[in-house]
Amino acid sequence: xxxxxxxxxxxxxxxxxxxxxxxxxxxxxxxxxxxxxxxxxxxxxxxxxxxxxxxxxxxxxxxxxxxxxxxxxxxxxxxxxxxxxxxxxxxxxxxxxxxxxxxxxxxxxxxx
Amino acid sequence: xxxxxxxxxxxxxxxxxxxxxxxxxxxxxxxxxxxxxxxxxxxxxxxxxxxxxxxxxxxxxxxxxxxxxxxxxxxxxxxxxxxxxxxxxxxxxxxxxxxxxxxxxxxxxxxxxx
Numbered sequence: 001x002x003x004x005x006x007x008x009x010x011x012x013x014x015x016x017x018x019x020x021x022x023x024x025x026x027x028x029x030x031x032x033x034x035x036x037x038x039x040x041x042x043x044x045x046x047x048x049x050x051x052x053x054x055x056x057x058x059x060x061x062x063x064x065x066x067x068x069x070x071x072x073x074x075x076x077x078x079x080x081x082x083x084x085x086x087x088x089x090x091x092x093x094x095x096x097x098x099x100x101x102x103x104x105x106x107x108x109x110x111x112x
Numbered sequence: 113x114x115x116x117x118x119x120x121x122x123x124x125x126x127x128x129x130x131x132x133x134x135x136x137x138x139x140x141x142x143x144x145x146x147x148x149x150x151x152x153x154x155x156x157x158x159x160x161x162x163x164x165x166x167x168x169x170x171x172x173x174x175x176x177x178x179x180x181x182x183x184x185x186x187x188x189x190x191x192x193x194x195x196x197x198x199x200x201x202x203x204x205x206x207x208x209x210x211x212x213x214x215x216x217x218x219x220x221x222x223x224x225x226x
Contacts, residue, residue: 033214033215041219042114042202042217042218042219042220043155043202043204043217044114044217045214045215045216045217048214088155090155099157099168099170100145100157100170101157102154102155102156102157104154105154105155
């Protein structure tokens with residue numbers, strides 16, 4: 001059974017600092033996603049990582065994927081308050097049925 | 113605005129009742145996914161449709177069913193509702209059958225079962 005873990009689950013950081021959120025999954029996965037959710041809002045797609053070694057960057061966020069280690073990271077550079085949100089990673093596999101499994105989410109609070 | 117619409121935004125109903133949630137995907141997207149988000153279970157994938165056909169099934173209860181119509185909108189039917197079904201229900205759409213591409217999420221329907 002595919003399981004997805006994230007750590008930390010809660011993160012409070014100061015503006016201007018760097019930090020990394022980790023996403024581990026238990027079995028082979030074909031695709032990994034990162035989403036952002038603001039309180040009371042829907043999910044916004046941040047990154048889709050399709051292959052080992054994939055790295056994508058958007059603004060202060062950079063995501064990477066190591067399929068051998070079954071690990072993805074979301075790195076935050078010089079955090080700003082607007083990045084405060086919950087970040088989810090999700091994985092799926094190319095089985096006969098696609099299934100998407102979400103991690104528990106990391107609640108990020110950036111303090112001025 | 114993702115281009116995915118969901119109605120209604122809020123729904124309050126009693127245990128034992130049946131409700132229907134509606135989703136209209138982005139123009140041109142053939143695939144629709146349904147998700148449930150609750151404090152207890154987190155985000156869970158329920159079911160996926162592609163061009164009218166069921167494509168994948170996740171943790172969807174037997175009391176729940178869905179369909180995708182020829183105009184590609186989708187409905188999620190929840191019956192014999194229980195208190196534990198209270199949650200935020202999202203639909204998402206993507207251009208093709210597999211989830212190789214990012215999914216665009218609708219604003220969600222908040223269901224409260226009393």
